[in-house]
Amino acid sequence: HAKKSGRNTYAFYDDALTINANHKLRLAVELRQCVQNNELALYYQPQVDLVTGQIIGVEALLRWHHPERGLLSPIHFIEVAEERSIIHDITRWVVETGCQQLKAWHDAGAPISMAVNISPRNLADVTFVQVVAEALDKTGADPRFLELEITENTLIENQANALRVLEQLREKGVGIAIDDFGTGYSSMAYLKRYPISKLKIDRHFIKDIQSQSPDEEEVAIVSAMIAMADSLGIGVVAEGIETLHQQAILHELGCTFGQGYLYRRPAPAADIGELLGVEND
Ligand code: C2E
Ligand code: MG
Ligand code: MG
Ligand code: MG
Secondary structure, three states: HHHHHOHHHHHHHHHHHHHHHHHHHHHHHHHHHHOOOEEEEEEEEEEEEOOOOEEEEEEEEEEEEEEEOOOHHHOOOHHHHHOOOOOHHHHHHHHHHHHHHHHHHHHOOOEEEEEEEEOOOHHHOHHHHHHHHHHHHHHOHHHEEEEEEEEEEHHHHHHHHHHHHHHHHHHOEEEEEEEEEEOOOHHHHHHHOOOOOOOEEEEHHHHHOOOOOOOHHHHHHHHHHHHHHHHHEEEEEEOOOOOOOHHHHHHHHOOOEOOOOOOOEOOOHHHHHHHHHHOOO
């Protein structure tokens, strides 16, 4: 450690940066190969109707089967992929694979929706609408059951292109969900300007309402977000529901949909197919 080696904090910080830079460089080299090496996989997590308990859709969550480090969550590599523009290939693979699975589940008799996560970089890309259109075309998936998840700040960062891209996608019937809602800087004005179909309340707000005697302020914040979605006439999903108590409060507050470990952790397509009661190919 820095103290024991007698180095000052700056030297220590420098070392950390170098290690970090080397690590990133290596990660980037490996990432460039991950699509063609068939190392990517999608896991799926159910979204449920809080009134009926039925599974109404799934969110596709990316995983990387790293040859040495095992199964990696995107929190370990998406940032590097974005910095090196590898994100475009990855997103194309994610959208296409998600659409393929959506089509397979619909054909098997499960009319659920499929949400996929999009990076802010994708909305700055003028060819992105084409990428989605091609995936839909190629797979035959129904665009009305596809939903793209973007974070709030994506809208503010890409003002010029984002509105056009999102409008074109909505015209095709594709849904747009605001992910991690409440952690960014969007205002009611932003939400009204963009063709948004769903808000996903960030799990940190859901965590805050979990105590047995819920702090009224925390509940009020979640309640206000639900009211905001209602007044915009769009759906609302609570992320990160882990307890029956959280589920009960959210149901009481009029939240329509929920997602979280209480229902199911993200799992491979075969497991989710079983849950949906459909045959796996
Ligand atoms: P997200 O889109 O907000 O996805 C929800 C994350 O919360 C997932 O983490 C999920 O496994 C986790 N989660 C679900 N239920 C619970 C719960 O009850 N409790 C807790 N503590 N966590 C829960 P994951 O899979 O590690 O993904 C992390 C983030 O990586 C995602 O957050 C999303 O921003 C990003 N991501 C995932 N897949 C993709 C992708 O295909 N493309 C891009 N660009 N980003 C992706
Ligand atoms: Mg998401
Ligand atoms: Mg989220
Ligand atoms: Mg997130």
